[in-house]
Amino acid sequence: MTHQQEEQTYTIGELAREFDITPRSIRFYEEQLLLSPRRTGQNRIYNNKDHVRLKLILRGKRLGFSLAEIKNLFELYDSNPDSAVQLKTMLNLTEQKRAHLRQQLEDIQMLMNELDEVENRCREELAQLKRD
Amino acid sequence: MTHQQEEQTYTIGELAREFDITPRSIRFYEEQLLLSPRRTGQNRIYNNKDHVRLKLILRGKRLGFSLAEIKNLFELYDSNPDSAVQLKTMLNLTEQKRAHLRQQLEDIQMLMNELDEVENRCREELAQLKRD
DNA sequence: CTGTTACCTTACCTTAACGTTAATTGCTTT
DNA sequence: AAAGCAATTAACGTTAAGGTAAGGTAACAG
Secondary structure, eight states, X not given: OOOOOOOOOBOHHHHHHHHTOOHHHHHHHHXXXXXXXXXXXXXXXXXXXXXXXHHHHHHHHHTTOOHHHHHHHHHHXXXXXXXXXHHHHHHHHHHHHHHHHHHHXXXXXXXXXXXXXXXXXXXXXXXXXXXX | OOOOOOOOOBOHHHHHHHHTOOHHHHHHHHHTTSOOOEEETTEEEBOHHHHHHHHHHHHHHHTTOXXXXXXXXXXXXXXXXXXXXXXXXXXXXXXXXXXXXXXXXHHHHHHXXXXXXXXXXXXXXHHHHHHO
C-alpha cells in the first residue's frame, strides 16, 4: 500500500483569486524571497506551506509591516533555534513587535472612541433634522 | 481687565522634537493641506489646533492610513454638518473605517497568539540549554 | 490550424512620503 | 561685526510595492 501524500497544490491564479490580489504581487513576493514555490516547467506550483506564508504576508501587510520586515520574521521563525544567542535575538524581536502592536491597539482604541463621538453627534443632528 | 487669550504656540522645530519627526515632514503635511499654520514673516507658528491635528496625522499613519485618507477624514470632520446627506456620508465612512480597524484588531490578535507560542518555545529551549 | 486561456519573463513606469542638498534670511550671542 | 543657530524655499533624489505593456510558451477547444 503506497501511501500517496496527496498534498494540495495551487496555481498562481488560484491563490490570486483566493486572496484577492494580482499574480504580479505573488511573483513580486517571490522575487523578494518571501516565497519559493516548486515549478513544473515554467509554471509555479504552490503547496500548503506557501499558502500559509502568503496568508501571513498579507496579515503582516495589513498591520503595516514592510515586506523586508516580514521576511526577517520568516527567517527568524525558520532559523533552526540552536544557539542561545539566536533564541535571545528572537525574544528581543518579538518584544519589539509586541510594543508596536500595543501602540496600534492604543491608537485604534482612541480612534474608535472618537468615531463613536462623531457618530453620536451625527445621529443626534439627524434626529434634529427629522423633528422639523 | 483685558482678557488676553494667551494661546500656546509652537515653532516647527519644537513640534518636530516633541513628535520625533523632521521639520521636513511637517512642511510636507502642510503642502498636502493637512496643516495651515499662521506665519510671522516667513516663519510658521503652530497653535493648539495644529498640535492636535499633527497628533491625529501621526496616529492615522501608524494605523496605515495614507495622508490623502487622513485629509479626507479631516475635511469630513471639519465640514459643517448641515445637510442630512453629509451626515449620512460621514456615517458610512466611519463605518468603513471601523471595519478596517476591526480587521486590524483581528490580525493583531492572531499575531499576538503566534508570538506567544514562539516565545514559549524559545523559553523552553533556553531552559533546556541551561540544564546541560 | 486557429483561437482562447493561463501562465511566463523582461523591462520600464508610477505613487507616496519624505530625504537631501543648496542657497538664503533673520535673530542673538559673543 | 562675525559667527552660529533656526528657520525658509526650491528642486532633485530615493524607496517600497507593485502596475503595465510587450512578447513568448503550453494546453486545450472547436
